[in-house]
Amino acid sequence: MRFKNITVAGSGVLGSQIAYQTAFKGFEVSVYDINDDALNTAKERILKLKENYKADLNATDEDVDSAFERMSFNSDLSKAVEKADLVIEAIPEVVNIKTDFYEKLGKVAPEKTIFATNSSTLLPSQFAKATGRPKKFLALHFANEIWKNNTAEVMKHPGTDESVFTDVIEFAKAIGMVALPLHKEQPGYILNSLLVPFLDAAQTLLAREIADVETIDKTWMIGTGAPLGPFAILDVVGITTAYNIVAAKAQATGNPEAQKVADLMKREYIDQGKLGRATGEGFYKYPNPSFAQPDFLKG
Numbered sequence: 001m002r003f004k005n006i007t008v009a010g011s012g013v014l015g016s017q018i019a020y021q022t023a024f025k026g027f028e029v030s031v032y033d034i035n036d037d038a039l040n041t042a043k044e045r046i047l048k049l050k051e052n053y054k055a056d057l058n059a060t061d062e063d064v065d066s067a068f069e070r071m072s073f074n075s076d077l078s079k080a081v082e083k084a085d086l087v088i089e090a091i092p093e094v095v096n097i098k099t100d101f102y103e104k105l106g107k108v109a110p111e112k113t114i115f116a117t118n119s120s121t122l123l124p125s126q127f128a129k130a131t132g133r134p135k136k137f138l139a140l141h142f143a144n145e146i147w148k149n150n151t152a153e154v155m156k157h158p159g160t161d162e163s164v165f166t167d168v169i170e171f172a173k174a175i176g177m178v179a180l181p182l183h184k185e186q187p188g189y190i191l192n193s194l195l196v197p198f199l200d201a202a203q204t205l206l207a208r209e210i211a212d213v214e215t216i217d218k219t220w221m222i223g224t225g226a227p228l229g230p231f232a233i234l235d236v237v238g239i240t241t242a243y244n245i246v247a248a249k250a251q252a253t254g255n256p257e258a259q260k261v262a263d264l265m266k267r268e269y270i271d272q273g274k275l276g277r278a279t280g281e282g283f284y285k286y287p288n289p290s291f292a293q294p295d296f297l298k299g
Ligand code: NAD
Pocket: 009, 010, 011, 012, 013, 014, 015, 032, 033, 034, 038, 089, 090, 091, 092, 093, 097, 101, 118, 119, 120, 121, 141, 142, 143, 144
């Protein structure tokens, strides 16, 4: 592996996880955020992550402590990136904030440094010019709870160098991820390109009153052998996120059917406090949802 020093910019939910996972796998990690308050919050998040690594991965106290010792924290961007082979950006999902950041980063980072964005919904080509080094820029997209959900979607934009793509794929593997290469830009990467239309189709069947939640899930589970149906998945994603996606679609397209789905989600679920698995109820009631009962698939 060619990379030794990694900088993670933005130490919020995903940034602190990416930084800690990278340090856990033996890299020197420099964490950058806008001020000391944000960096202190990151340190608190990482203390909690240590417990997750012990509980979920059987990591020892020594493992989790030595990972932390490989991390440094800095609110001065030039210092935070002075040794970086790779900068992974996980700052807010706001175009102007990211553009400003890349303009500054491009000026202070060493010439060799590769930049990767963890953006979920914005495409790397939107920022390629601002980086000042489009050949050394691409997307590296992780999932929440990275230590368990270990996918890394690695996506080129039209100007990314092939060798940069290959090096970042290698790096993703080196930090324990299953690297998933995307050779062209695709909004939503692979996972959401599959998942969003699938969940949308299920919600449309419900809003059209074609069938109820359990019948739709049962059909999918029996028909494909999948362990969860679309509504059980929506409960994991969270109803608020699903609502935001369909409401944005309704607004952007003026599609009355999307609006009908959005209205149903709001009226029957969000307004009733049924926000999904995390709140104990969504389309199903937890901890013992009906789809997990032994007779669910029998009749
Ligand atoms: P977050 O709000 O939890 O964290 C953002 C961090 O960026 C904060 O610590 C904030 O202080 C810092 N920040 C703000 N402005 C900055 C700047 N100019 N320079 C440096 N740091 C700055 O956000 P998040 O959920 O971690 O998301 C970050 C990125 O990761 C987004 O692009 C998002 O699409 C992506 N992502 C998020 C998830 C998720 O489940 N949360 C999953 C995959 C990808």
